[in-house]
Amino acid sequence: MSEKRELPVLGADAADLESDCSKCFGLCCVALPFEASSDFAVGKAAGTPCTNLRDDFRCGIHHRLRERGFSGCTVFDCFGAGQKVSQVTFGGRHWRESPGVARRMFEVFPAMRQLHELLRYLAEALAWPQARAIRGELRRAYDDLDGLTRGSAEEITGADVAVIRQQVNGLLLRTSELVRADIPGRKKNHRGADLIGARMHGARLRGASLRGAYLIGADLSGADLRSADVIGADFRDTDVCGADLTDCLFLTQAQLNAAKGDAATRIPSALVRPGHWSLSGVG
Template sequence: MYPEDSPTVPAHVPGPGSEHATLRADCANCFGLCCVALTLTRSSDFAIDKEAGKPCRNLQEDFRCGIHTELRTRGFPGCTVYDCFGAGQKVSGETFEGRDWRGSPDTARRMFQVFPVMRQLHELLWYLTEALSLGPARTLHGEIRRCLEETERLTRLPADTLAELDVAAHRESVAALLSSASRAVRATAPRGKKRDRRGADLIGARLRGVDLRGADLRGAYLIAADLSGADLRLADLTGADLRDADLSAADLTASLFLTQSQLNAARGDAATKLPTSLGRPTHWGD
């Protein structure tokens, strides 16, 4: 480990807080879209099978979850992991101007089609917003800002246009830009510490206390991996599968493109160091 004021620590600004405010789920201003629009498959994550477009049996008339405080103990831990990045309230309050699928049944089908598209766009907004806080990637900030503005424009398209949007093509262009930003930041990590493990199968890997500064872990399978005490500063965790990974005492303060849903799927403790933009999952205290 190296001290926080070491010159080898690059000028990386921790993930933004207020800038991400509109990209956080606000269930009180959503029509329970994740509880209706998505398909649930009976598994260790969900206690029931549910078709897309059919309300979950736990969804109440006021669009709130009837077992919200008991989701994990009642067999729905997958619900505590899911994050819409604020897409739910955007679709409910802006795209459909407050018309809910119960009061206006004619909106239901289109609303449920738009929601997953909006969710993808909002996830991209989260990553792009973080990219603008990365000092070593400042030469890319102009392009990143233009891409962010274009993504935001797409989120404000009419419902019919959004439903037919080719999100995959847009994701591809955004991914290339984020990859460039990631390389610029990871290049500032101490020499010899960088590892290219993009998409690697690290399920159950023993990485306790390992120095992973600057590692490329995009899309890596870290399911049930032991990352306790690991140094993940400047490691790119875009899309990494952290389900049941042990992050106890790990340092993620300057990890790149980490999301709340990834943390929610992992295990950690009071000693886990997190970016300022993310919260400590309540179940970590279980």
Template sequence: MSASHPEHVRPDLRADCENCFGLCCVGPAFAASADFAIDKLAGHACPNLDQDFRCGIHRDLRQQGFAGCTVFDCLGAGQKVAQVTYRGEDWRRAPETANQMFDVFTVMRQLHELLWYLTEALDLEPARVIRPELGVALERTESLTRLSPEDLLELDVAAYRREVNELLLRTSELVRGSAGGRGLDRRGADLIGARLRGADLRGANLRGAYLIGADLSGADLRLADLLGADLRATNLRGADLRGSIFLTQFGVNAATGDGDTRLPAALVRPTHWMVPGPPPGRATIPIRRQPRARKR
């Protein structure tokens, strides 16, 4: 039972902060919490952002109270906006572009998320019957990322996500079906704080499930669909996620794991997993449902 993953992820879908303008440190707002030490308004630079767009406390983000920064991953959208959309002209030298650039970054982040999913889907053997359609969707999404700032902001990205999601759903059914059945269907389920230690979740549909603070230690998640699952503070210690589909680095970073957690080949083990943390199944952030703008 397996679903192959690319051994080497496309470089343009990996965050390259050296070629970005600190967009994730300026555009989004955040509030003082267990994830952020301070309040920050949208469009205002974080005080830790240096003039060269580097983070002044990068090595000590968690110790300084900025754990949320270590979770976020733009999937390469930052450098695409900086170097392709705006051709290397940053918002400090051209302040008139600042607000537009931050809005474009939000759109680009969603398009790059779709690129991640479509690239993965094309590599999944059970989905070979719909590869031509997946290839067309990938090419179209690539072309959208190269639109002008004005055209990107005119794009109905929510509608486009829904369109692509139909293909991703078909991919999911094919992959999960290869597990001998479609498995447990808990799409969008409220599993906050659930005790699922050692659970057999092979081929499960966990799309959009709220798994905040859930205990999935030792669980078998092979071939499970985790697209959009909320994995904040989810205990994945010793869990087997090999062959799970539509999991991103963002999701992995938000969870807690250890050296025994088995991940898809395309993802890396976060360094903060190796730092002693709270007891298994305990969340480090408030466990409360967050509103969602998109339907899975």
């Protein structure tokens, strides 16, 4: 496993955008629903604690999630929303204290998770030198959004997340275009494309747009994905063995965790090589 490095964040604490389960009250294990499937061995309703959640708010099978049939948990990332809701919004009060606290926490958490995801993308956008022309707009958007996440439960649940996401996405798209403009040649556009199971071994996708693309089960082994925009792309079971993901735009740890890579897969320095990836690899 490679050494974990902090995401370069201009003027912000990177730790705020990384999940810290030790400061969270197991919100993802309670507030969110999931159905029995290949990702979850059993299903549960929203607001119902997972059977694996312990009294200390820790997962009882954290190191055996995949082998116990809970691979879906390993590809979820709250981007620090859990500890923000637990420690800031509710000041350390947890959902086991009273039904009223529980209901409000479970309403706030999904909204906070979306807001923190946007903060994470804005933080990365601020770190790209090519985005200096719009850095002021990015900075204002980040500060406004960060301020909202530190507001009251009512302010957070009352926010129109869809509108905020649309506004932020416009800035992220402009950032992507500025960064990818530095890549010579014509860039491929697979935005929102259905590439499920596609055979793209060794594909030249440097600077390509894969925004929102469905890459489930696709073969991208040995592909060149340097500086490709992969925001929202579905990497479940995508073969990235030997692929070069260096400097991918908006690639998250959850996307890496969902993919299948090996020791030869090149990843951004801010992310960690998943422990379940193969240790073999060429070159």
